[in-house]
Amino acid sequence: MAFQAARGMRDVLPEEIPIWERLESVARVLAGRFGYREIRPPLLEDTKLFIRSVGEVTDIVEKEMFTLEKGDGSLTLRPEGTAGIARAYLEAGYQHKAPLQRLFTIGPMFRYERPQKGRERQFTQFDVECLGSLDPRLDAELVDLAARFFEELGLEQVEVRINSMGDGADRDQYRDAVRMFLLPHMAERCDLCRSRFERNVLRVLDCKNETCRELNRDAPRLIDCLTPDNRGHFEAVQSALTAIGRKAQVDPGIVRGLDYYTRTVFELHAPALGARSALCGGGRYDHLLRDLGGPDLGAVGFAIGFSGTLVVLEQLGLSAKVSPKLLDVYAIAADESAREAVWKLASELRSAGFATVYDVEQKSLKAQMKQAGGGAYRFALVLGERELAENSVQVKHLATGRQQGVVRANLVSVLRTMLLEGA
RNA sequence: GUGGGUGUAGCUCAGUUGGUUAGAGCACGAGGUUGUGGUCCUCGGGGUCGCGGGUUCGAGUCCCGUCACUCACCCCA
Numbered sequence: 106m107a108f109q110a111a112r113g114m115r116d117v118l119p120e121e122i123p124i125w126e127r128l129e130s131v132a133r134v135l136a137g138r139f140g141y142r143e144i145r146p147p148l149l150e151d152t153k154l155f156i157r158s159v160g161e162v163t164d165i166v167e168k169e170m171f172t173l174e175k176g177d178g179s180l181t182l183r184p185e186g187t188a189g190i191a192r193a194y195l196e197a198g199y200q201h202k203a204p205l206q207r208l209f210t211i212g213p214m215f216r217y218e219r220p221q222k223g224r225e226r227q228f229t230q231f232d233v234e235c236l237g238s239l240d241p242r243l244d245a246e247l248v249d250l251a252a253r254f255f256e257e258l259g260l261e262q263v264e265v266r267i268n269s270m271g272d273g274a275d276r277d278q279y280r281d282a283v284r285m286f287l288l289p290h291m292a293e294r295c296d297l298c299r300s301r302f303e304r305n306v307l308r309v310l311d312c313k314n315e316t317c318r319e320l321n322r323d324a325p326r327l328i329d330c331l332t333p334d335n336r337g338h339f340e341a342v343q344s345a346l347t348a349i350g351r352k353a354q355v356d357p358g359i360v361r362g363l364d365y366y367t368r369t370v371f372e373l374h375a376p377a378l379g380a381r382s383a384l385c386g387g388g389r390y391d392h393l394l395r396d397l398g399g400p401d402l403g404a405v406g407f408a409i410g411f412s413g414t415l416v417v418l419e420q421l422g423l424s425a426k427v428s429p430k431l432l433d434v435y436a437i438a439a440d441e442s443a444r445e446a447v448w449k450l451a452s453e454l455r456s457a458g459f460a461t462v463y464d465v466e467q468k469s470l471k472a473q474m475k476q477a478g479g480g481a482y483r484f485a486l487v488l489g490e491r492e493l494a495e496n497s498v499q500v501k502h503l504a505t506g507r508q509q510g511v512v513r514a515n516l517v518s519v520l521r522t523m524l525l526e527g528a
Numbered sequence: 529g530u531g532g533g534u535g536u537a538g539c540u541c542a543g544u545u546g547g548u549u550a551g552a553g554c555a556c557g558a559g560g561u562u563g564u565g566g567u568c569c570u571c572g573g574g575g576u577c578g579c580g581g582g583u584u585c586g587a588g589u590c591c592c593g594u595c596a597c598u599c600a601c602c603c604c605a
Contacts, residue, residue, distance in 0.1 A: 109596070143570065164603050168529075214605080219529075222598070230605060293600085300602080410605025439563050470563060478565025489563060503565070527530085 113226025161366025186232035234406035311358030439489025
Protein backbone atom coordinates (compact mmCIF):
# COMPACT_ATOMS: atom_id res chain seq x y z
CA MET A 106 0.00 0.00 0.00
CA ALA A 107 1.41 3.35 -1.05
CA PHE A 108 -0.12 5.28 1.82
CA GLN A 109 -1.31 4.39 5.24
CA ALA A 110 -2.69 6.39 8.12
CA ALA A 111 -0.01 8.26 10.05
CA ARG A 112 1.37 6.48 13.07
CA GLY A 113 -1.02 6.43 15.97
CA MET A 114 -3.90 7.67 13.83
CA ARG A 115 -6.69 5.37 12.77
CA ASP A 116 -9.84 5.39 10.70
CA VAL A 117 -13.17 4.78 12.30
CA LEU A 118 -14.76 2.69 9.58
CA PRO A 119 -18.51 2.52 8.90
CA GLU A 120 -18.66 -0.84 10.66
CA GLU A 121 -17.44 0.79 13.86
CA ILE A 122 -19.69 3.83 13.71
CA PRO A 123 -22.58 2.28 15.68
CA ILE A 124 -20.45 1.72 18.79
CA TRP A 125 -18.94 5.19 18.49
CA GLU A 126 -22.39 6.72 18.17
CA ARG A 127 -23.43 4.79 21.23
CA LEU A 128 -20.57 6.26 23.28
CA GLU A 129 -21.32 9.75 22.03
CA SER A 130 -25.01 9.42 22.64
CA VAL A 131 -24.61 8.05 26.17
CA ALA A 132 -22.21 10.91 26.89
CA ARG A 133 -24.52 13.60 25.49
CA VAL A 134 -27.67 12.32 27.14
CA LEU A 135 -25.98 11.95 30.50
CA ALA A 136 -24.29 15.34 30.37
CA GLY A 137 -27.62 16.88 29.43
CA ARG A 138 -29.35 15.22 32.36
CA PHE A 139 -26.81 16.81 34.70
CA GLY A 140 -27.32 20.22 33.11
CA TYR A 141 -24.04 20.34 31.19
CA ARG A 142 -24.06 22.17 27.87
CA GLU A 143 -21.92 21.27 24.90
CA ILE A 144 -19.09 23.57 23.91
CA ARG A 145 -16.82 23.14 20.90
CA PRO A 146 -13.52 24.98 21.19
CA PRO A 147 -11.08 24.86 18.28
CA LEU A 148 -8.61 21.98 17.93
CA LEU A 149 -5.72 24.41 17.68
CA GLU A 150 -4.73 26.85 20.40
CA ASP A 151 -1.82 29.14 21.02
CA THR A 152 1.03 26.91 22.16
CA LYS A 153 1.58 29.15 25.17
CA LEU A 154 -1.91 28.31 26.46
CA PHE A 155 -0.89 24.71 27.03
CA ILE A 156 2.50 25.59 28.45
CA ARG A 157 0.79 27.91 30.92
CA SER A 158 -2.02 25.54 31.91
CA VAL A 159 -0.60 22.03 31.65
CA GLY A 160 2.80 22.99 33.01
CA GLU A 161 6.25 23.44 31.56
CA VAL A 162 7.88 20.35 33.05
CA THR A 163 5.18 17.85 32.15
CA ASP A 164 5.65 15.08 29.59
CA ILE A 165 2.89 16.61 27.51
CA VAL A 166 4.63 19.94 27.07
CA GLU A 167 8.15 18.58 27.01
CA LYS A 168 7.73 16.01 24.28
CA GLU A 169 4.15 15.23 23.31
CA MET A 170 2.76 18.30 21.57
CA PHE A 171 1.97 18.49 17.85
CA THR A 172 3.03 22.03 17.12
CA LEU A 173 2.69 24.08 13.94
CA GLU A 174 4.83 27.13 13.35
CA LYS A 175 2.95 29.43 10.98
CA GLY A 176 3.78 33.05 10.36
CA ASP A 177 5.20 34.42 13.58
CA GLY A 178 2.87 32.38 15.78
CA SER A 179 2.94 28.88 17.21
CA LEU A 180 -0.19 26.76 17.32
CA THR A 181 -0.61 23.37 18.97
CA LEU A 182 -3.19 20.64 18.47
CA ARG A 183 -4.88 20.33 21.84
CA PRO A 184 -3.35 17.55 23.97
CA GLU A 185 -6.26 17.79 26.42
CA GLY A 186 -9.54 19.62 26.66
CA THR A 187 -9.49 21.64 29.85
CA ALA A 188 -7.18 24.45 28.75
CA GLY A 189 -9.23 25.31 25.68
CA ILE A 190 -12.51 25.25 27.58
CA ALA A 191 -11.12 27.48 30.33
CA ARG A 192 -9.81 29.89 27.70
CA ALA A 193 -13.16 29.90 25.87
CA TYR A 194 -14.98 30.52 29.16
CA LEU A 195 -12.93 33.62 29.83
CA GLU A 196 -13.07 34.84 26.23
CA ALA A 197 -16.86 34.53 26.23
CA GLY A 198 -16.99 36.56 29.44
CA TYR A 199 -18.89 33.99 31.50
CA GLN A 200 -16.93 35.08 34.58
CA HIS A 201 -18.96 38.30 34.46
CA LYS A 202 -22.40 37.25 33.25
CA ALA A 203 -22.82 33.77 34.71
CA PRO A 204 -19.72 32.42 36.46
CA LEU A 205 -21.10 28.96 37.11
CA GLN A 206 -20.90 27.03 33.86
CA ARG A 207 -21.42 23.32 33.41
CA LEU A 208 -19.76 22.46 30.11
CA PHE A 209 -18.74 19.40 28.12
CA THR A 210 -17.14 18.59 24.82
CA ILE A 211 -16.48 15.45 22.79
CA GLY A 212 -13.72 15.46 20.25
CA PRO A 213 -10.20 14.57 19.20
CA MET A 214 -7.06 15.33 21.23
CA PHE A 215 -3.49 14.85 20.07
CA ARG A 216 -0.34 13.68 21.80
CA TYR A 217 2.91 12.64 20.18
CA GLU A 218 3.38 9.40 22.11
CA ARG A 219 4.28 5.83 21.37
CA PRO A 220 0.98 4.19 20.40
CA GLN A 221 -0.37 1.21 22.32
CA LYS A 222 -3.64 -0.58 22.62
CA GLY A 223 -6.19 1.96 23.78
CA ARG A 224 -3.71 4.77 23.35
CA GLU A 225 -3.34 6.66 20.09
CA ARG A 226 -1.75 9.87 18.94
CA GLN A 227 -5.17 11.12 17.97
CA PHE A 228 -7.74 10.07 20.51
CA THR A 229 -11.27 11.06 21.36
CA GLN A 230 -12.25 12.34 24.77
CA PHE A 231 -15.48 13.05 26.56
CA ASP A 232 -14.48 16.08 28.57
CA VAL A 233 -16.70 17.48 31.30
CA GLU A 234 -15.90 20.65 33.20
CA CYS A 235 -17.73 22.69 35.80
CA LEU A 236 -16.25 26.14 36.11
CA GLY A 237 -16.89 28.96 38.55
CA SER A 238 -17.47 27.26 41.89
CA LEU A 239 -15.66 25.62 44.80
CA ASP A 240 -18.70 23.70 46.03
CA PRO A 241 -17.62 20.15 46.98
CA ARG A 242 -20.90 18.78 45.71
CA LEU A 243 -19.65 19.52 42.21
CA ASP A 244 -16.63 17.27 42.73
CA ALA A 245 -19.02 14.53 43.77
CA GLU A 246 -21.38 15.35 40.91
CA LEU A 247 -18.62 14.82 38.38
CA VAL A 248 -17.52 11.56 39.96
CA ASP A 249 -21.14 10.45 39.82
CA LEU A 250 -21.52 11.53 36.20
CA ALA A 251 -18.34 9.74 35.13
CA ALA A 252 -19.35 6.56 36.95
CA ARG A 253 -22.81 6.62 35.44
CA PHE A 254 -21.31 6.88 31.97
CA PHE A 255 -19.70 3.48 32.39
CA GLU A 256 -22.65 1.98 34.21
CA GLU A 257 -24.90 3.10 31.36
CA LEU A 258 -22.62 1.18 28.98
CA GLY A 259 -23.03 -1.95 31.04
CA LEU A 260 -19.96 -1.98 33.27
CA GLU A 261 -20.63 -3.24 36.74
CA GLN A 262 -18.56 -2.37 39.75
CA VAL A 263 -16.87 0.78 38.65
CA GLU A 264 -14.39 1.65 41.35
CA VAL A 265 -13.90 5.25 42.45
CA ARG A 266 -10.60 6.32 43.96
CA ILE A 267 -10.10 9.82 45.23
CA ASN A 268 -7.43 11.87 46.87
CA SER A 269 -6.74 15.48 47.68
CA MET A 270 -3.59 17.25 46.63
CA GLY A 271 -4.15 20.28 48.77
CA ASP A 272 -3.79 23.70 47.35
CA GLY A 273 -0.68 25.82 47.50
CA ALA A 274 1.03 25.90 50.88
CA ASP A 275 -0.20 22.55 52.17
CA ARG A 276 0.53 20.93 48.85
CA ASP A 277 4.14 22.15 48.93
CA GLN A 278 4.41 21.21 52.57
CA TYR A 279 3.19 17.70 51.93
CA ARG A 280 5.54 17.32 49.01
CA ASP A 281 8.46 18.41 51.18
CA ALA A 282 7.39 16.07 53.96
CA VAL A 283 7.31 13.14 51.54
CA ARG A 284 10.67 14.12 50.14
CA MET A 285 12.21 14.28 53.63
CA PHE A 286 10.65 10.95 54.51
CA LEU A 287 11.93 9.22 51.37
CA LEU A 288 15.43 10.67 51.24
CA PRO A 289 17.15 8.46 53.87
CA HIS A 290 16.13 5.21 52.15
CA MET A 291 16.26 6.08 48.48
CA ALA A 292 19.26 3.81 47.94
CA GLU A 293 17.20 0.75 48.88
CA ARG A 294 14.52 1.51 46.32
CA CYS A 295 13.93 0.51 42.71
CA ASP A 296 15.09 2.50 39.68
CA LEU A 297 11.59 3.65 38.95
CA CYS A 298 11.24 5.14 42.40
CA ARG A 299 14.51 7.02 42.02
CA SER A 300 13.40 8.48 38.72
CA ARG A 301 10.01 9.41 40.15
CA PHE A 302 11.70 10.99 43.11
CA GLU A 303 13.23 13.49 40.71
CA ARG A 304 10.26 13.99 38.41
CA ASN A 305 7.18 13.69 40.61
CA VAL A 306 7.88 12.79 44.23
CA LEU A 307 4.34 11.87 45.17
CA ARG A 308 4.29 9.11 42.58
CA VAL A 309 6.92 7.25 44.57
CA LEU A 310 4.11 6.43 46.98
CA ASP A 311 2.35 4.61 44.14
CA CYS A 312 5.12 2.08 43.52
CA LYS A 313 3.92 -1.52 43.16
CA ASN A 314 7.27 -3.03 44.09
CA GLU A 315 7.06 -5.13 47.25
CA THR A 316 10.00 -3.69 49.18
CA CYS A 317 9.15 -0.15 48.13
CA ARG A 318 5.61 -0.60 49.38
CA GLU A 319 7.01 -1.78 52.68
CA LEU A 320 9.10 1.37 52.90
CA ASN A 321 6.01 3.45 52.10
CA ARG A 322 4.05 2.10 55.02
CA ASP A 323 4.90 4.92 57.40
CA ALA A 324 4.87 7.68 54.82
CA PRO A 325 3.42 10.98 55.96
CA ARG A 326 -0.28 11.13 55.36
CA LEU A 327 -1.63 13.90 53.28
CA ILE A 328 -4.63 14.36 55.51
CA ASP A 329 -2.25 15.48 58.26
CA CYS A 330 -0.81 18.23 56.12
CA LEU A 331 -3.98 19.64 54.62
CA THR A 332 -5.12 23.03 55.87
CA PRO A 333 -8.38 22.85 57.85
CA ASP A 334 -10.10 24.44 54.88
CA ASN A 335 -8.89 21.87 52.38
CA ARG A 336 -9.47 19.00 54.75
CA GLY A 337 -13.02 20.20 55.22
CA HIS A 338 -13.47 20.35 51.48
CA PHE A 339 -12.12 16.85 50.99
CA GLU A 340 -14.38 15.48 53.70
CA ALA A 341 -17.35 17.30 52.21
CA VAL A 342 -16.68 15.67 48.83
CA GLN A 343 -16.61 12.27 50.47
CA SER A 344 -19.81 12.79 52.41
CA ALA A 345 -21.53 14.16 49.31
CA LEU A 346 -20.62 10.91 47.58
CA THR A 347 -21.78 8.83 50.51
CA ALA A 348 -25.08 10.69 50.54
CA ILE A 349 -25.88 9.47 47.03
CA GLY A 350 -24.62 5.97 47.61
CA ARG A 351 -21.31 6.27 45.81
CA LYS A 352 -18.48 4.43 47.47
CA ALA A 353 -15.10 6.04 47.02
CA GLN A 354 -11.85 4.81 48.43
CA VAL A 355 -9.15 7.24 49.37
CA ASP A 356 -5.98 6.39 47.47
CA PRO A 357 -2.86 8.43 48.26
CA GLY A 358 -1.27 7.08 45.07
CA ILE A 359 -3.49 9.17 42.85
CA VAL A 360 -1.50 12.15 41.71
CA ARG A 361 -2.49 13.86 38.51
CA GLY A 362 0.39 14.64 36.22
CA LEU A 363 -0.73 18.08 35.15
CA ASP A 364 0.27 21.17 37.07
CA TYR A 365 -3.12 22.77 37.30
CA TYR A 366 -4.75 20.23 39.61
CA THR A 367 -5.58 21.24 43.18
CA ARG A 368 -7.51 19.60 46.01
CA THR A 369 -9.71 16.77 44.75
CA VAL A 370 -8.28 14.35 42.22
CA PHE A 371 -9.98 11.11 41.23
CA GLU A 372 -9.83 8.12 38.96
CA LEU A 373 -12.33 5.50 37.93
CA HIS A 374 -11.21 1.91 37.55
CA ALA A 375 -12.67 -1.31 36.23
CA PRO A 376 -11.26 -4.06 38.48
CA ALA A 377 -12.00 -6.61 35.77
CA LEU A 378 -9.15 -5.17 33.76
CA GLY A 379 -6.41 -5.87 36.27
CA ALA A 380 -3.37 -3.67 36.40
CA ARG A 381 -4.26 -1.29 33.64
CA SER A 382 -7.74 -0.52 34.81
CA ALA A 383 -7.98 3.28 34.72
CA LEU A 384 -11.00 4.43 32.78
CA CYS A 385 -11.13 8.07 33.62
CA GLY A 386 -9.16 10.77 35.40
CA GLY A 387 -10.12 14.13 36.71
CA GLY A 388 -9.97 16.62 39.48
CA ARG A 389 -10.20 20.16 40.65
CA TYR A 390 -8.18 23.02 39.16
CA ASP A 391 -9.03 25.99 41.28
CA HIS A 392 -6.47 28.48 39.99
CA LEU A 393 -6.37 27.74 36.28
CA LEU A 394 -8.76 30.56 35.40
CA ARG A 395 -6.62 32.95 37.42
CA ASP A 396 -3.44 31.68 35.78
CA LEU A 397 -5.02 32.35 32.39
CA GLY A 398 -5.70 35.96 33.32
CA GLY A 399 -9.19 35.66 34.75
CA PRO A 400 -10.63 35.82 38.25
CA ASP A 401 -9.61 33.21 40.84
CA LEU A 402 -12.68 31.00 40.52
CA GLY A 403 -12.79 27.28 41.30
CA ALA A 404 -13.35 24.58 38.72
CA VAL A 405 -13.46 20.81 38.49
CA GLY A 406 -13.57 18.37 35.60
CA PHE A 407 -12.70 14.99 34.16
CA ALA A 408 -11.92 13.31 30.86
CA ILE A 409 -12.85 9.88 29.57
CA GLY A 410 -10.90 8.44 26.65
CA PHE A 411 -13.04 6.63 24.11
CA SER A 412 -10.27 4.36 22.83
CA GLY A 413 -9.74 2.94 26.28
CA THR A 414 -13.46 2.70 26.84
CA LEU A 415 -13.82 0.69 23.63
CA VAL A 416 -11.07 -1.68 24.75
CA VAL A 417 -12.84 -2.19 28.05
CA LEU A 418 -16.20 -2.83 26.40
CA GLU A 419 -14.55 -5.28 24.05
CA GLN A 420 -12.79 -7.15 26.84
CA LEU A 421 -15.95 -7.40 28.89
CA GLY A 422 -17.96 -8.55 25.89
CA LEU A 423 -20.21 -5.52 26.01
CA SER A 424 -19.57 -4.11 22.56
CA ALA A 425 -21.43 -6.89 20.75
CA LYS A 426 -24.66 -5.61 22.27
CA VAL A 427 -24.61 -2.63 19.96
CA SER A 428 -26.49 -3.73 16.87
CA PRO A 429 -25.59 -2.42 13.43
CA LYS A 430 -28.03 -0.17 11.66
CA LEU A 431 -30.05 -1.76 8.87
CA LEU A 432 -31.15 -0.10 5.67
CA ASP A 433 -34.82 -0.49 4.86
CA VAL A 434 -34.83 -1.69 1.27
CA TYR A 435 -32.67 -3.37 -1.33
CA ALA A 436 -34.46 -3.01 -4.67
CA ILE A 437 -33.86 -5.81 -7.15
CA ALA A 438 -34.33 -5.99 -10.91
CA ALA A 439 -35.33 -9.55 -11.83
CA ASP A 440 -34.41 -8.89 -15.45
CA GLU A 441 -32.73 -6.20 -17.49
CA SER A 442 -36.01 -4.65 -18.58
CA ALA A 443 -36.81 -3.74 -14.97
CA ARG A 444 -33.62 -1.81 -14.22
CA GLU A 445 -35.12 1.54 -15.12
CA ALA A 446 -38.26 0.84 -13.07
CA VAL A 447 -36.06 -0.10 -10.09
CA TRP A 448 -34.14 3.13 -10.44
CA LYS A 449 -37.41 5.12 -10.36
CA LEU A 450 -38.79 3.01 -7.51
CA ALA A 451 -35.67 3.66 -5.43
CA SER A 452 -36.05 7.39 -5.91
CA GLU A 453 -39.70 7.20 -4.92
CA LEU A 454 -38.95 5.20 -1.78
CA ARG A 455 -36.18 7.59 -0.80
CA SER A 456 -38.65 10.47 -1.09
CA ALA A 457 -40.99 8.55 1.16
CA GLY A 458 -38.24 8.27 3.76
CA PHE A 459 -36.98 4.71 3.27
CA ALA A 460 -33.27 4.04 3.19
CA THR A 461 -33.01 2.38 -0.21
CA VAL A 462 -30.25 0.88 -2.30
CA TYR A 463 -30.25 -0.96 -5.65
CA ASP A 464 -27.74 -2.82 -7.82
CA VAL A 465 -25.39 -0.89 -10.07
CA GLU A 466 -23.02 -3.75 -10.86
CA GLN A 467 -25.22 -5.59 -13.37
CA LYS A 468 -25.52 -8.50 -10.99
CA SER A 469 -27.73 -11.46 -11.67
CA LEU A 470 -30.99 -11.85 -9.80
CA LYS A 471 -29.42 -14.44 -7.58
CA ALA A 472 -26.45 -12.22 -6.82
CA GLN A 473 -28.77 -9.32 -6.05
CA MET A 474 -30.73 -11.51 -3.65
CA LYS A 475 -27.49 -12.53 -2.02
CA GLN A 476 -26.54 -8.90 -1.64
CA ALA A 477 -29.93 -8.11 -0.10
CA GLY A 478 -29.65 -11.06 2.25
CA GLY A 479 -26.17 -10.15 3.43
CA GLY A 480 -27.51 -8.78 6.69
CA ALA A 481 -27.59 -5.09 5.91
CA TYR A 482 -31.21 -4.75 4.74
CA ARG A 483 -34.68 -5.41 6.11
CA PHE A 484 -36.54 -5.92 2.84
CA ALA A 485 -35.78 -7.08 -0.65
CA LEU A 486 -38.11 -5.65 -3.27
CA VAL A 487 -38.27 -7.53 -6.55
CA LEU A 488 -39.39 -5.95 -9.81
CA GLY A 489 -39.48 -7.87 -13.08
CA GLU A 490 -41.57 -8.26 -16.22
CA ARG A 491 -44.37 -9.91 -14.27
CA GLU A 492 -44.61 -7.17 -11.68
CA LEU A 493 -44.35 -4.44 -14.28
CA ALA A 494 -47.18 -6.02 -16.23
CA GLU A 495 -49.48 -6.19 -13.23
CA ASN A 496 -48.30 -3.05 -11.45
CA SER A 497 -47.05 -4.80 -8.36
CA VAL A 498 -43.90 -5.40 -6.35
CA GLN A 499 -42.72 -8.50 -4.55
CA VAL A 500 -41.82 -7.59 -0.97
CA LYS A 501 -39.64 -10.05 0.88
CA HIS A 502 -38.89 -9.73 4.56
CA LEU A 503 -35.36 -10.98 4.75
CA ALA A 504 -35.19 -12.05 8.37
CA THR A 505 -38.21 -14.35 8.10
CA GLY A 506 -38.12 -15.14 4.40
CA ARG A 507 -41.80 -14.25 4.09
CA GLN A 508 -42.73 -12.72 0.76
CA GLN A 509 -45.87 -11.13 -0.59
CA GLY A 510 -47.03 -9.32 -3.68
CA VAL A 511 -48.03 -5.72 -3.07
CA VAL A 512 -49.94 -3.45 -5.40
CA ARG A 513 -47.57 -0.73 -6.49
CA ALA A 514 -49.85 2.09 -5.32
CA ASN A 515 -49.98 0.64 -1.80
CA LEU A 516 -46.27 -0.05 -1.50
CA VAL A 517 -45.28 2.94 0.61
CA SER A 518 -48.04 2.49 3.15
CA VAL A 519 -47.53 -1.27 3.34
CA LEU A 520 -43.79 -0.85 3.91
CA ARG A 521 -44.42 1.80 6.51
CA THR A 522 -46.74 -0.51 8.41
CA MET A 523 -44.38 -3.44 8.23
CA LEU A 524 -41.45 -1.37 9.49
CA LEU A 525 -43.53 0.00 12.35
CA GLU A 526 -44.54 -3.49 13.38
CA GLY A 527 -40.93 -4.49 13.18
CA ALA A 528 -42.00 -7.26 10.84
C1' G B 529 12.03 7.75 24.65
C1' U B 530 13.62 2.12 26.40
C1' G B 531 13.22 -3.25 25.71
C1' G B 532 10.71 -7.72 23.46
C1' G B 533 7.25 -9.99 19.66
C1' U B 534 4.80 -10.00 14.88
C1' G B 535 4.18 -8.75 9.45
C1' U B 536 2.36 -14.61 3.72
C1' A B 537 -4.80 -13.84 -0.51
C1' G B 538 -10.06 -9.00 1.41
C1' C B 539 -9.98 -11.66 6.75
C1' U B 540 -7.84 -15.67 10.19
C1' C B 541 -3.63 -18.45 9.57
C1' A B 542 -0.19 -22.91 7.65
C1' G B 543 4.43 -23.07 4.89
C1' U B 544 9.72 -28.85 7.17
C1' U B 545 17.34 -28.41 7.91
C1' G B 546 17.03 -22.40 2.30
C1' G B 547 15.15 -26.07 -3.23
C1' U B 548 10.57 -26.36 -8.91
C1' U B 549 4.28 -23.40 -10.76
C1' A B 550 3.34 -20.46 -2.18
C1' G B 551 -1.41 -23.50 0.50
C1' A B 552 -6.14 -24.01 3.73
C1' G B 553 -10.63 -22.09 5.94
C1' C B 554 -13.80 -17.96 5.62
C1' A B 555 -15.24 -14.13 2.22
C1' C B 556 -15.97 -13.12 -3.15
C1' G B 557 -17.64 -14.87 -8.34
C1' A B 558 -20.06 -18.64 -11.68
C1' G B 559 -22.95 -22.97 -11.88
C1' G B 560 -26.09 -27.05 -9.68
C1' U B 561 -31.74 -24.35 -9.40
C1' U B 562 -34.41 -20.55 -17.25
C1' G B 563 -37.64 -15.27 -11.14
C1' U B 564 -35.30 -15.43 -5.17
C1' G B 565 -30.50 -14.64 -0.01
C1' G B 566 -29.14 -17.67 4.46
C1' U B 567 -27.92 -24.72 4.10
C1' C B 568 -25.36 -28.16 0.81
C1' C B 569 -22.26 -29.65 -3.65
C1' U B 570 -18.92 -28.43 -7.96
C1' C B 571 -15.76 -25.09 -10.32
C1' G B 572 -13.23 -20.40 -10.43
C1' G B 573 -10.73 -15.54 -9.75
C1' G B 574 -7.48 -13.58 -6.53
C1' G B 575 -0.39 -13.01 -3.62
C1' U B 576 5.01 -6.64 -5.26
C1' C B 577 5.36 -13.18 0.84
C1' G B 578 5.22 -5.08 4.71
C1' C B 579 9.22 -2.17 2.07
C1' G B 580 14.64 -1.73 0.75
C1' G B 581 19.32 -3.90 0.62
C1' G B 582 22.68 -8.16 1.49
C1' U B 583 24.43 -13.58 1.70
C1' U B 584 23.58 -17.76 -1.81
C1' C B 585 23.59 -21.48 -7.82
C1' G B 586 18.78 -20.59 -5.37
C1' A B 587 15.46 -16.60 -0.02
C1' G B 588 8.52 -16.58 2.22
C1' U B 589 12.61 -19.14 5.04
C1' C B 590 19.18 -16.56 6.85
C1' C B 591 21.53 -11.32 7.89
C1' C B 592 21.10 -5.79 8.09
C1' G B 593 18.14 -1.51 7.67
C1' U B 594 13.32 0.64 7.50
C1' C B 595 7.91 1.16 8.16
C1' A B 596 3.63 -0.50 10.64
C1' C B 597 1.20 -3.15 14.36
C1' U B 598 1.58 -5.29 19.16
C1' C B 599 3.20 -6.25 24.45
C1' A B 600 5.86 -4.51 28.73
C1' C B 601 8.06 0.13 30.63
C1' C B 602 8.07 5.84 31.10
C1' C B 603 3.62 8.56 31.16
C1' C B 604 -1.26 8.81 30.68
C1' A B 605 -7.39 9.16 28.47
